[in-house]
Amino acid sequence: xxxxxxxxxxxxxxxxxxxxxxxxxxxxxxxxxxxxxxxxxxxxxxxxxxxxxxxxxxxxxxxxxxxxxxxxxxxxxxxxxxxxxxxxxxxxxxxxxxxxxxxxxxxxxxxxxxxxxxxxxxxxxxxxxxxxxxxxxxxxxxxxxxxxxxxxxxxxxxxxxxxxxxxxxxxxxxxxxxxxxxxxxxxxxxxxxxxxxxxxxxxxxxxxxxxxxxxxxxxxxxxxxxxxxxxxxxxxxxxxxxxxxxxxxxxxxxxx
Numbered sequence: 401x402x403x404x405x406x407x408x409x410x411x412x413x414x415x416x417x418x419x420x421x422x423x424x425x426x427x428x429x430x431x432x433x434x435x436x437x438x439x440x441x442x443x444x445x446x447x448x449x450x451x452x453x454x455x456x457x458x459x460x461x462x463x464x465x466x467x468x469x470x471x472x473x474x475x476x477x478x479x480x481x482x483x484x485x486x487x488x489x490x491x492x493x494x495x496x497x498x499x500x501x502x503x504x505x506x507x508x509x510x511x512x513x514x515x516x517x518x519x520x521x522x523x524x525x526x527x528x529x530x531x532x533x534x535x536x537x538x539x540x541x542x543x544x545x546x547x548x549x550x551x552x553x554x555x556x557x558x559x560x561x562x563x564x565x566x567x568x569x570x571x572x573x574x575x576x577x578x579x580x581x582x583x584x585x586x587x588x589x590x591x592x593x594x595x596x597x598x599x600x601x602x603x604x605x606x607x608x609x610x611x612x613x614x615x616x617x618x619x620x621x622x623x624x625x626x627x628x629x630x631x632x633x634x635x636x637x638x639x640x641x642x643x644x645x646x647x648x649x650x651x652x653x654x655x656x
Contacts, residue, residue: 402477406432406520408459408512409486411440413583414533417610418483419444423451428480434459434468435486459486459512460504469519479523481617484513484532484555489548489585492593502547509551517562517573526570529617532559536579536602536630539637540645544655545589545597552577556623563622572620576613579630581606595655602629 405422409415410433422431431448434455435441441454455471457464472479487509490497497505513532520530537545538552559575566573580600589597609626616624625631637645650656 402429402475403427404430404432404453404477404479405481405483406434406479406516407481407483407485408434408516411435411437411444413585414578414581414606414610415483415485416444417606418485418531418614419448419452420607421610421614422481422483423448425480430477432477459516460507465512465515465519468516472519472523477523478525479520480528482516482520482524482528482530484516484530486512487533487551489545489589490591491545491589491597492591493544493595494546496591496593496596497547505547506551509548510554513555514558521566521569521571524569524571528569528571530559530562530566530571530573531576531613531617531624532573534559534575534577536577536625536633538575538577539634540649541642543646543650544593544595544653560622572617572622574613574617574621575623576609576616577623577625577630577634578606578609578613579604579627579633581609597653599652599654601652602627602633 405428407415407418410419419431419433430453431451432453432455433441434457436458438456441456445452445454532555534556535552537549538556542549556575559573563573579602582605604627612626613624
């Protein structure tokens with residue numbers, strides 16, 4: 401029976417860093433890497449070795465979820481780590497993003513996280529770790545990235561509640577709440593809107609955040625944050641009225 405980790409959004413940025421870290425875990429025989437780009441996944445395997453199992457799937461499609469579920473059932477894999485990293489953002493006001501893109505964001509950022517958990521948890525035993533990527537954006541309502549922030553609120557709350565429910569199974573669930581990281585998210589997030597996100601305070605690199613998240617997951621923590629800026633923001637979210645926090649946010653982005 402293969403002992404595996406499953407990482408979504410594995411072909412770049414934050415997901416890629418998790419793959420590199422998990423490849424070093426001696427208990428794992430395979431790293432199942434899910435992303436839409438077959439060529440990028442092939443390049444990942446060529447670089448990181450035979451532990452990498454490329455799975456070119458679109459997690460917003462029910463057919464892709466069925467393919468993954470059937471493969472897990474067929475191979476009887478023992479999933480030790482699930483990293484739900486796939487997701488995207490769009491900067492700008494509500495009307496800068498069309499209906500299809502908005503619903504696609506919800507499907508990937510929210511629905512796929514729930515679906516992957518339901519599919520994978522039956523293949524997890526004691527000591528299994530789930531890492532669902534939420535965001536520092538989940539701490540406040542954020543105008544001009546409103547939908548993304550709202551999806552990440554769901555991920556954070558859902559994951560922390562799931563952690564309680566899974567204790568009897570010896571499985572942990574960790575909501576990973578990174579701040580701004582140097583990844584490809586910025587390029588995809590641009591909409592050309594006049595009112596948009598421009599300031600990225602606390603910017604760091606994804607390797608550091610992934611390493612901290614993996615350590616926190618192994619300790620059974622239900623939430624992982626990296627860096628003083630994110631920690632201060634989380635504290636402020638408990639103390640500041642949301643109306644004030646939204647005003648500070650928009651001013652910090654040069655929006656009046």
